[in-house]
Amino acid sequence: MxxxxxxxxxxxxxxxxxxxxxxxxxxxxxxxxxxxxxxxxxxxxxxxxxxxxxxxxxxxxxxxxxxxxxxxxxxxxxxxxxxxxxxxxxxxxxxxxxxxxxxxxxxxxxxxxxxxxxxxxxxxxxxxxxxxxxxxxxxxxxxxxxxxxxxxxxxxxxxxxxxxxxxxxxxxxxxxxxxxxxDLAEKEKRGRSEWDVKLKHRDPSQGGATSEIHAIGDTLDLTRFHDIVCAEAEALGSLGDGDTFEVRKAKALGVIADAQARLDLTSLLGADTSGDDRAAVRRRLIERRDAKVRLYLHASLADVAAGWSGGPGGVGTVEGLGPVTLDQIKEWAGRSRLSIQPVLHVASEDTWSVDRHDPPPRMAEQAVLRDPTCVFPWCSHPSRHADLDHIEPYEDPDEGGPPGQTNSAALAPLCRRHHRAKTAGGWSYQRTAPGTYLWTGPAGLTAIVTPTGTITLPSG
Structure with missing residues (x-):
């Protein structure tokens, strides 16, 4: 051309x-x-x-x-x-x-x-x-x-x-x-049911080191909190932080979180609270503050070795966040306790199987790592929050079902809606290769889901 x-x-x-x-x-x-x-x-x-x-x-x-x-x-x-x-x-x-x-x-x-x-x-x-x-x-x-x-x-x-x-x-x-x-009072009452604080991770193409937090709550409470954030940002500036006021406000959230973690909230308990009850509340607060943030990092060994040996920092991928530099991961690790867990290699699947419906944790993790989202065409629901479906209907071994039906190759993540669609909505699918699934639906619709995206196939 x-x-x-x-x-x-x-x-x-x-x-x-x-x-x-x-x-x-x-x-x-x-x-x-x-x-x-x-x-x-x-x-x-x-x-x-x-x-x-x-x-x-x-x-x-x-x-x-x-x-x-x-x-x-x-x-x-x-x-x-x-x-x-x-x-x-x-x-x-x-x-x-x-x-x-x-x-x-x-x-x-x-x-x-x-x-x-x-x-x-x-x-x-x-x-x-x-x-x-x-x-x-x-x-x-x-x-x-x-x-x-x-x-x-x-x-x-x-x-x-x-x-x-x-x-x-x-x-x-x-x-x-x-x-x-x-009535306006009814609106206010209904609005209270929508109060929430949500953490949102940005588009993976923008990198995974920046996220958003969105809060809906009492107008007075949120206004007061915003005033505190602004005051902390001004304090950071007076201490020599050269970032813009907007960036310092974002940093102030971490400062406030650190300060809150050191507070003894048992002082808010009533005077009639026993010492044992106060100790129990204190233990629960400590457990919650020590809760771990789990990040699933995927990185090549070469990048990790180069970055940790002082070479140019490599790039890893964090599930649900997207690409993050290994330097950023090290910076996070320096501000919190870090535990490293070995990640399963999914390029070649194990042949082991179990004679039960629910897979053991290691097998479930392998299926989730292989397919990070629901495998229905164009569905983006995270597989960690989905059902692990038996591609071929599971038959109870006690009722004549064959052994070894549950293995990583026989499982695929489906969100609850598309699990129901497969069960009762006229959809069926089969696995053609690791991470690749051929779907057939009503009116002769056919699509193939691959690790790189979904392709609609011509009907007929």
Missing amino acids: TSTQQDSDPEGVDLADASVRGLLEQAAECESVLREAAVHQLRVAYEWAISHPVLDAAETARGPVLPSVLEAPETLGGAGTPAVAAFTAEPLAVACGIAPTAATALLADALDLHHRLPVLWQQTQAELVAVWKARRVAFRTRDLSLDAALWVDRHTAGRVGSLSLGALDRLIAEAAARVDGE
Whole structure:
């Protein structure tokens, strides 16, 4: 292929020689095609959803029970949208080459736009509103009642395309207050159930040495804590820390954590607490503070040897975090107690097996290291938090089942949803090589999951 052919669009226009105006026209045409395709995808998603209705007992009694009715139906959209059969999203995900969670969101948005936001849906089909913006409105209004969603639809008619995202969010909040009529005290009470502190590791491509923490809680408590963080950051600056104030605030979290670990919180116990009870509480606090943070580091022996001998630092991979320099690992180790555990080599699997359903820890670890995520197509659920599934159904040896059914080659991690999909959702799979699985699903869908990604295979 020549460079001219590579730089041309499908209609043969040579973009290398196009004028500025010509390039802008091509860009506008691309945007129009993308919008039309996105609208068509929503139409397809809606038709897929309504073609998988929930079957009642009378319907299933007249014919063979379909695999999809063996599980509870799912309500993907908001109030007023029809429920769909279980595992409706999975075939669509494989056909589109997207994650099952993304397919679920696509179906939910399509249902909401049709049933809860009809005016917005008409404007989206007319390409007056970008699909991504219409889907954002669908997502943000999903928890509202049907009346509130329709109120948003009426009051944003003709305006969604021009409203900023912040203005849209404020309008949706107004709808909840005006139409749902929920008492503010009830909202505050419900909000308390959402209080939490979550640690989030960033995209592995950004490296694993930086993470995020997100807190939801009492406004006064969080404001006070933020003031303490800022005060610690200012103190670090006065002690000669040359980093920016923002970086010092992040460092201050470690300073506060270290100080908290040395506090004797038993002073908060009541005066009537016995000495034995105080000692028991103190022991529990010490145990919690001494809890170990387990990092699973994968690194070559050559990199480890070079880094520890003073050579250039190598790069390792930490499960759930991504690439991290060995220098960073050493720095972490210097600030905490470190225990090193041998890692199983998964390039060649052991042939040992056991005559029981649940694998021993070493065998389970081997399967998890081989497959770091659920092996369903495009699923990214971590295997350490998944079920270890017997690829071939396990048969009890006491009831005639063969010996040695449980071994690392016979196991694969499946998240709970896709374990159920395999059991009752019309999906089956087989292992073709270590870390490689061939899946077959409804409507002749076929996909192969490999250690480097998922590939949809042509049906037929």
